[in-house]
Amino acid sequence: KPLALPGAHVVVTGGSSGIGKCIAIECYKQGAFITLVARNEDKLLQAKKEIEMHSINDKQVVLCISVDVSQDYNQVENVIKQAQEKLGPVDMLVNCAGMAMSGKFEDLEVSTFERLMSINYLGSVYPSRAVITTMKERRVGRIVFVSSQAGQLGLFGFTAYSASKFAIRGLAEALQMEVKPYNVYITVAYPPDTDTPGFAEENRTKPLETRLISETTSVCKPEQVAKQIVKDAIVVTMGLFRTIALFYLGSFDSIVRRCMMQREKSEIADKTA
Ligand SMILES: NC(=O)C1=CN([C@@H]2O[C@H](COP(=O)(O)OP(=O)(O)OC[C@H]3O[C@@H](n4cnc5c(N)ncnc54)[C@H](OP(=O)(O)O)[C@@H]3O)[C@@H](O)[C@H]2O)C=CC1
Numbered sequence: 619k620p621l622a623l624p625g626a627h628v629v630v631t632g633g634s635s636g637i638g639k640c641i642a643i644e645c646y647k648q649g650a651f652i653t654l655v656a657r658n659e660d661k662l663l664q665a666k667k668e669i670e671m672h673s674i675n676d677k678q679v680v681l682c683i684s685v686d687v688s689q690d691y692n693q694v695e696n697v698i699k700q701a702q703e704k705l706g707p708v709d710m711l712v713n714c715a716g717m718a719m720s721g722k723f724e725d726l727e728v729s730t731f732e733r734l735m736s737i738n739y740l741g742s743v744y745p746s747r748a749v750i751t752t753m754k755e756r757r758v759g760r761i762v763f764v765s766s767q768a769g770q771l772g773l774f775g776f777t778a779y780s781a782s783k784f785a786i787r788g789l790a791e792a793l794q795m796e797v798k799p800y801n802v803y804i805t806v807a808y809p810p811d812t813d814t815p816g817f818a819e820e821n822r823t824k825p826l827e828t829r830l831i832s833e834t835t836s837v838c839k840p841e842q843v844a845k846q847i848v849k850d851a852i853v854v855t856m857g858l859f860r861t862i863a864l865f866y867l868g869s870f871d872s873i874v875r876r877c878m879m880q881r882e883k884s885e886i887a888d889k890t891a
Pocket residue numbers: 631632633634635636637638655656657658659661685686687688714715716717718737738741764765766767808809810811812813814815816817
């Protein structure tokens with residue numbers, strides 16, 4: 619059943635700019651309480667002001683917390699704790715912090731592979747790991763991962779970026795199988811090129827081939843991309859590929875459910891013994 623956004627606590631990493639900021643605005647317009655997570659404090663405060671202009675009641679809050687989501691798990695866990703103390707348990711986490719860098723494989727520094735994997739992949743693992751236990755206990759929760767079209771197709775110039783965005787999909791699908799019996803739903807967005815500060819930055823160093831491939835499709839508005847992402851997160855539906863895999867996933871899900879029920883039964887037995 620759909621998640622009710624009015625009064626819900628939504629945490630958006632990368633919420634100070636681009637797609638993340640638009641996702642925060644979209645949720646705020648629907649009555650959510652927002653925690654924005656990013657590094658730069660000025661950008662966070664600026665975004666907070668912009669989001670607050672869209673309030674629909676006088677109880678709504680926008681909380682800002684500065685942290686690098688890709689560095690230290692304990693730091694990220696503390697940030698989530700702070701957010702939960704102020705605004706209650708997290709109902710929805712949107713992992714939108716990330717960045718793109720392009721270049722031919724032999725021209726990219728190996729440190730770029732490490733950096734993109736940290737920010738785009740581990741930077742989604744840490745916040746998710748920090749919210750999942752409470753979500754499972756409450757039997758309420760949504761986690762959104764922001765991959766990319768370059769997370770479905772490996773494209774010229776994106777050896778480092780595409781890999782980091784493919785990784786998100788593996789994480790998300792495996793995690794979904796674990797948490798489905800707890801009513802926690804995971805969605806993955808695969809946005810096309812979108813007009814954001816991050817996109818402008820990325821375009822300054824794009825190889826010609828990457829640019830030409832990118833120009834075969836048009837650039838989207840972040841408001842439009844954000845709207846779709848929020849909609850997909852609230853009402854979870856199934857894509858074509860997952861429909862094909864349905865038979866297998868269904869039988870795996872029943873294994874997971876059976877194990878959960880067994881475990882809960884023996885926990886109750888232990889407690890009463
Ligand atoms: N724009 C596009 O064309 C597309 C973008 N995407 C993906 O969407 C996401 C958002 O992109 P976009 O809106 O363009 O990006 P922007 O660069 O405009 O915004 C990125 C946001 O992430 C934050 N951020 C970056 N690194 C970290 C970090 N280590 N820790 C915490 N926060 C961080 C930034 O704040 P700060 O720097 O202050 O930390 C900022 O709020 C990314 O994951 C991107 O890969 C996917 C497909 C297309």
